Amino acid sequence: MALSFVSLDCRGIRTRGGLVSLHKDLLVQADQLARLGPGRPKQSSLRRAVSSAYYGLFHLLTFEVSALYVVEPGLAARINRTLNHGEMKKASSMIANNNLPKALQPQGGGYDIQPEVRMVANAFVSLQQARHEADYDLSRTFRRQETLEFVQSAGKAFATWDRVRKTDDARLYLACLHLWERWNKDQR
Amino acid sequence: MALRDFWNSVRVGAKLFAPQAIVDSPRLDAEAIERALRGSTFWLTKAVVVGFQKDDFSFLPENERNRLAELVENFREVASTVSPAAPTSQAAIEKALPLFREIVERLGFDRYEDAEAFRIGKLIEEAIAPSKPPDLAELRFRSGLDHSGDPALWIWAFLTKEASENDEEFLKVAQKLRELLDPIARHVAPDRWPYLSFRSIVEESELVEAS
Numbered sequence: 583m584a585l586s587f588v589s590l591d592c593r594g595i596r597t598r599g600g601l602v603s604l605h606k607d608l609l610v611q612a613d614q615l616a617r618l619g620p621g622r623p624k625q626s627s628l629r630r631a632v633s634s635a636y637y638g639l640f641h642l643l644t645f646e647v648s649a650l651y652v653v654e655p656g657l658a659a660r661i662n663r664t665l666n667h668g669e670m671k672k673a674s675s676m677i678a679n680n681n682l683p684k685a686l687q688p689q690g691g692g693y694d695i696q697p698e699v700r701m702v703a704n705a706f707v708s709l710q711q712a713r714h715e716a717d718y719d720l721s722r723t724f725r726r727q728e729t730l731e732f733v734q735s736a737g738k739a740f741a742t743w744d745r746v747r748k749t750d751d752a753r754l755y756l757a758c759l760h761l762w763e764r765w766n767k768d769q770r
Numbered sequence: 771m772a773l774r775d776f777w778n779s780v781r782v783g784a785k786l787f788a789p790q791a792i793v794d795s796p797r798l799d800a801e802a803i804e805r806a807l808r809g810s811t812f813w814l815t816k817a818v819v820v821g822f823q824k825d826d827f828s829f830l831p832e833n834e835r836n837r838l839a840e841l842v843e844n845f846r847e848v849a850s851t852v853s854p855a856a857p858t859s860q861a862a863i864e865k866a867l868p869l870f871r872e873i874v875e876r877l878g879f880d881r882y883e884d885a886e887a888f889r890i891g892k893l894i895e896e897a898i899a900p901s902k903p904p905d906l907a908e909l910r911f912r913s914g915l916d917h918s919g920d921p922a923l924w925i926w927a928f929l930t931k932e933a934s935e936n937d938e939e940f941l942k943v944a945q946k947l948r949e950l951l952d953p954i955a956r957h958v959a960p961d962r963w964p965y966l967s968f969r970s971i972v973e974e975s976e977l978v979e980a981s
Contacts, residue, residue, distance in 0.1 A: 668918060675920070708965055711922070711965050727970050735948075
């Protein structure tokens with residue numbers, strides 16, 4: 583089975599405490615589902631592919647957020663559970679549009695977030711909406727190549743993230759994913 | 771508001787009600803529109819073009835705006851000769867039908883799901899016109915709120931048959947189009963998040979097995 587755009591460099595895929603890399607598996611699964619029954623794909627397969635592509639990126643980012651603090655898998659899992667899709671979307675849409683939370687904005691503005699980080703944030707917002715439509719909106723159909731493109735988008739976000747994950751902007755984005763509300767309050 | 775009123779009046783008059791999803795909407799050609807209009811003459815009234823103001827279409831190129839205004843004016847003229855209390859004459863129908871059909875065609879109900887999508891879509895199409903990639907067959911637009919209630923714009927880009935013949939080529943072209951369309955959409959409608967999807971113009975008509 584072709585995995586042309588999710589062929590991640592396994593050296594770049596991190597595991598914690600020997601645990602299987604859930605995010606990578608979800609991405610591979612998304613690709614497999616999108617290619618099932620090429621002639622007449624089932625809507626259920628295509629919709630699950632879109633959903634898996636989003637959750638792959640979601641779990642990659644939550645994995646990285648908890649890794650900012652701890653190594654121990656149990657603690658990391660509990661930190662992951664404090665993240666929510668809504669706040670992650672809000673933070674990602676702002677970061678993708680090159681906006682920092684109010685508390686971090688330099689006086690006079692002028693801070694440019696790394697384009698690669700903005701690209702990952704952009705993919706996160708777009709895939710979250712696609713996942714919502716795939717799971718709940720039965721008024722539209724999904725097509726095979728359309729679905730493959732969503733999976734490609736997630737795959738590119740994975741690859742881009744791997745290149746920039748150690749930068750300040752990437753860590754800042756991760757922190758924003760769960761501190762956005764707090765950091766974006768009006769400063770006194 | 772007036773743009774939306776006009777948009778809705780024409781759509782209702784032509785009995786082209788909003789599809790389930792614009793992306794799956796069947797193509798509307800002149801013949802299909804005419805067939806629908808010949809089914810009844812309820813559309814032959816000034817009310818179907820209510821709300822039209824030329825200034826509301828400032829986003830259209832001048833020649834398109836002028837042509838739409840001309841069509842509406844001529845249609846109103848014919849409609850004003852029709853009495854609601856008497857049967858509509860064949861002569862009036864034959865005079866009004868090509869005018870109303872062209873108005874319907876120009877509003878592109880199969881490509882723009884709502885009035886705001888029409889406005890933004892036209893601006894985006896105009897922005898890419900000078901460098902329109904040959905692999906792009908068609909764009910479709912919808913405006914609304916996304917799942918979390920934020921203003922959004924959905925754009926479906928349909929790729930040509932040639933660009934969709936194999937998945938590798940399709941994905942390569944889609945990636946290029948994403949890079950082209952995303953910043954343009956953000957520039958044209960900065961208050962709306964652009965959600966882009968890509969389809970093949972061929973795959974559009976392919977049957978999808980119900981799950």
